[in-house]
Amino acid sequence: MSADVMLATLTPGFQRFLVVIALLVVAAIVLAIVSAKATPHTARRASAVNRYLLLTMLALIVLFPIYVTVVNSLLRPDVIGHRPPTLFPTHPLWNTYSSAWSDGHLGRYLFNSFFVTLLIVIGQIITAVLAAYAFAFLAFPLKRFIFVLFLSTLMVPAEVTFFTNYQTVSSFRNVPVLGTIAGYNTYGALVVPFLATGFGAFLIRQAFMSLPRDLRDAAALDGYGHWRFMTRVAVPLARPAIASLALFSFFGAWNQYLWPLVVTNDDNHRTVQIGLRQLAGASVDRINVTFAGTILAALPLFVLLLVFQKQLVRGLTAGAVKG
């Protein structure tokens, strides 16, 4: 299909939309060129204004979907459908949030997500530190082979194994203790498969290996056994790597979707991501509650972002950028 045929089939409104976007882009480029060309003496102030204009425009585009969601969460459902749309709530209905929290089970979903995420993060740090210590400081037969086994788990995404794991977890039902701890529709089912991490073990092993070799000898002279050396010397020195791992596993666990979807089936165990799926199916007359629930679901990570922005950026980009 050629370009103009495609344009012709577009509805006029979409063309209008494209024109607006194109104008914004052109304006952004013009502003960028003007501010880049401006000499320090003549146009410093004008250039600063331009820069702020450009930044603000882009910020508005990025935030627009969130803004509309916040506005809609505060409107009556019948007002949301009005045209032209309401872009500022004059009579905000704050009770949609309490309604989403209790009737929409958001409180429960968020608790479940936090609980499951916390267990996974702690579990991954523990198993990864232990394994990394073995790889970095201990000699044992088949070490290289086992290390390669750890790395090979990175090649098998959870999307490849999820339904066989679902069968495994379901089969726990008939096993006495395992069934109640980690069987279908339990917290354990959400947590246990993710208690080990090849990536994390590798990350922390690298941090351990970069410690000076004399450190272990010096500690041994001081009578430190492996356990004391690990907890008092190696782990504190590897803190940045551990923080990085904590961040990765937090995001990974919090954002999980496929696995919680297939191993939970009631509101007592559903995580917030699956809870949103329930909420999205709500009827149109409760759509403002859906919007409120979406905001509530995003809020915890947003607060984390505000508080830990620097650490977050450093942790998330570890390994991706040279130096």
Add this chain to the structure above:
Amino acid sequence: MTTERVHRFSRRTREAALGYLLVLPSLLIFGTFVFYPFFRNFQLSLYRTPPFPNLPKRYVGFQQFHDILGSAEFRNSLKVTLLFAVMSVPTGIILGLILAVVAHQRLRGITIYRTIFSSTVATSVAVASVIFFTLLNPAIGLLNYWLGRGHAPSPLDDPKWALVAVAGVTVWQNLGIAFILMSAGLQAVPDELLESARVDGAGVWSRFRNVTLPLLSPTLFFATVVGGILAFQAFGQIDLLTKGGPNGHTNVLVYAIYTSVFRDNDTGKGAVLAIALFVITLVLTLVQLRFLERRVQYER
């Protein structure tokens, strides 16, 4: 002397025992939830699931690979997933780069803008999907209204636009992490290099093209490969936005695995598709490792 040797020997044994003890927890988890299901997939893929439950599974060997990988449905899934990756990954990286370049300057209050540009890392696939699902809703959706579609069906129900819409949602959701990555990449470009290029008379574009971009290429490559791997694992946005429809136009690989197992109870087919997904991921990962190896050699 004998006692010393015995002592040394036992210390080595104890060290090895400790080593095994420390890797054991991880190995138990990997064994149960990574290696076992991985090999079980191969086993399942050789058996055809009977049309009615309670009938025994029939061994068909590699015939099932032949049947499923040759089917129009699989080719469609592969095409859709590839299209999804091609539409979402480069767009996301380019937009993230634009934001990063614009925010890469010393200005009062720039941190506020940086926070806003990274803000979508706080949204999950589910959050982003629910936001856009309602924005594109024909009855109440603002976006649908502004797209001039009035009360026409949502683009998510339109065979021509469904995948584009899903990719768009994904791009928005990944904008934050793309911005963070690209900003970090830009920060690694030394200022002196840009300054000396400027002294040599290089313009803005020329500096970006000849200094920044080459130094940014490792970051761009990393983002492309990891983005590609993640695009092939996309599931949540499909489940929430389109359920693979309309008429298979967004039936990505993982969604096809999900429906074949959880809707059609066809584990044989699911296993074959899962193995296909594994092979694709493997190839992309090897490409990345290959590159990382080369980068290490550059540094030395």
